Amino acid sequence: MARTCLIVDDSRVVRKIARRILETNGFDVAEAPDGQQALESCRASMPDCVLLDWNMPVMDGISFLKHLRAEFGPDNPPVVFCTTENDMSHIEMAITCGAQEYIMKPFDEEILVSKFSQAGLL
Amino acid sequence: MSAVLTVNAFETFSQLLKARSGLVIGQDKTYLLETRLAAILRREKLPDLNALAERLRRPGADALTRDIVEAMTTNESFFFRDDKPFQHFRAQALPRLIAARGPGVGLRVWSAASSSGQEAYSLAMILTECKAALGTRKVDIVGTDIAREQLTRAKEGLYTQFEVQRGLPVQMLMRYFRKEEANWRIADSLRAMAQFREFNLLGDLRPLGMFDVVFCRNVLIYFDQDTKKRVLEAIAAQMTADGLLYLGGAETVLGITAKFAPVPGERGVYGLASTQRERRPLAVGAA
Numbered sequence: 001m002a003r004t005c006l007i008v009d010d011s012r013v014v015r016k017i018a019r020r021i022l023e024t025n026g027f028d029v030a031e032a033p034d035g036q037q038a039l040e041s042c043r044a045s046m047p048d049c050v051l052l053d054w055n056m057p058v059m060d061g062i063s064f065l066k067h068l069r070a071e072f073g074p075d076n077p078p079v080v081f082c083t084t085e086n087d088m089s090h091i092e093m094a095i096t097c098g099a100q101e102y103i104m105k106p107f108d109e110e111i112l113v114s115k116f117s118q119a120g121l122l
Numbered sequence: 123m124s125a126v127l128t129v130n131a132f133e134t135f136s137q138l139l140k141a142r143s144g145l146v147i148g149q150d151k152t153y154l155l156e157t158r159l160a161a162i163l164r165r166e167k168l169p170d171l172n173a174l175a176e177r178l179r180r181p182g183a184d185a186l187t188r189d190i191v192e193a194m195t196t197n198e199s200f201f202f203r204d205d206k207p208f209q210h211f212r213a214q215a216l217p218r219l220i221a222a223r224g225p226g227v228g229l230r231v232w233s234a235a236s237s238s239g240q241e242a243y244s245l246a247m248i249l250t251e252c253k254a255a256l257g258t259r260k261v262d263i264v265g266t267d268i269a270r271e272q273l274t275r276a277k278e279g280l281y282t283q284f285e286v287q288r289g290l291p292v293q294m295l296m297r298y299f300r301k302e303e304a305n306w307r308i309a310d311s312l313r314a315m316a317q318f319r320e321f322n323l324l325g326d327l328r329p330l331g332m333f334d335v336v337f338c339r340n341v342l343i344y345f346d347q348d349t350k351k352r353v354l355e356a357i358a359a360q361m362t363a364d365g366l367l368y369l370g371g372a373e374t375v376l377g378i379t380a381k382f383a384p385v386p387g388e389r390g391v392y393g394l395a396s397t398q399r400e401r402r403p404l405a406v407g408a409a
């Protein structure tokens with residue numbers, strides 16, 4: 001059975017690009033435009049991993065991550081941040097809050113695949 | 123538009139490149155000359171490659187020749203490239219080499235076509251992580267290349283956002299880099315472990331001294347069989363009895379030289395053939 005990835009990003013374009021790359025690499029993909037909807041999606045059906053934007057309306061990525069870890073435990077599902085935030089303090093906060101990997105936008109297939117491999121997802 | 127490359131001019135470039143760097147370019151790769159030498163044409167205010175070839179045949183073209191050789195190199199590299207060889211180095215090679223040497227005896231590691239330094243620094247990260255096992259022994263990492271611009275980059279240890287996301291786990295980024303404006307600078311402690319030197323693999327390698335580990339990855343692919351053999355055998359002569367050689371994914375010693383033997387079960391990892399091990403020092407670094 002194909003593994004599932006939930007793409008959480010308020011940009012339709014980014015979701016579309018990430019979806020294409022992840023599907024090419026064997027994932028079944030679900031999408032959410034903000035952290036709140038992502039959380040509901042996880043409660044309904046837990047994905048095998050999450051690709052997560054930081055800045056989003058309603059609920060941002062880091063709040064989503066904190067809720068997710070508080071509700072479902074420390075490591076699962078693995079979360080890969082994917083954001084334009086590209087300074088060390090954001091990276092450190094993401095990892096401290098329980099993200100497994102961190103992509104700084106802009107990204108391409110090579111970076112996404114490389115980071116998913118680092119996180120043990122590919 | 124520029125004139126079609128004459129047979130003569132093509133021969134000038136292909137002979138020069140083969141002699142100076144080992145690079146073999148086929149007739150089908152003339153577009154590589156066009157794209158990679160375009161900047162030199164502009165700088166020299168020459169109309170086309172034929173004129174550049176003409177200039178090379180005149181005396182006093184040494185500096186220009188160097189620039190052409192350098193411009194034709196492929197310098198792509200990334201951290202922990204292919205991962206496997208680095209895992210082997212960390213989990214297999216290093217413990218074995220350490221066990222075989224007395225406590226104070228140092229190790230020497232060579233990144234033999236170091237380009238912009240990612241390979242050497244990946245090894246430096248592993249060695250730093252293995253500090254406890256290494257104890258007080260000194261470890262030298264030597265990176266060599268013919269491309270001066272790449273050597274400068276390697277020494278600076280400054281990488282783009284794109285480069286630090288190819289192959290480098292985020293934990294390593296956090297531990298060993300700091301952000302400088304839009305780029306990422308490797309830690310001073312890693313920079314201090316590695317020295318980078320201009321060195322041609324076709325030249326006399328003996329001044330570099332002996333090595334316990336050699337990474338010679340993704341450079342032999344550009345050479346013809348004779349040059350591969352010559353370089354591999356020259357590298358063999360610089361290795362300790364129990365030294366290890368790591369080649370790139372598309373490279374092998376098989377059918378080229380008998381001086382190396384594959385490490386069983388490991389792709390691209392070689393030790394010296396048993397015939398080569400006699401009369402070799404067991405280790406290189408004194409305390």
Ligand SMILES: C[S@@+](CC[C@H](N)C(=O)[O-])C[C@H]1O[C@@H](n2cnc3c(N)ncnc32)[C@H](O)[C@@H]1O
Pocket residue numbers: 142143144145195196197198199200203234235236237238241266267268269272321322323324338339340341370
């Ligand atoms: C593709 S890079 C490989 C970098 C690194 N080893 C890796 O695997 O990622 C090849 C490098 O070999 C260098 N090179 C080519 N011919 C050489 C020669 N004859 N002697 C030394 N370096 C050479 C080039 O300048 C280039 O930086």
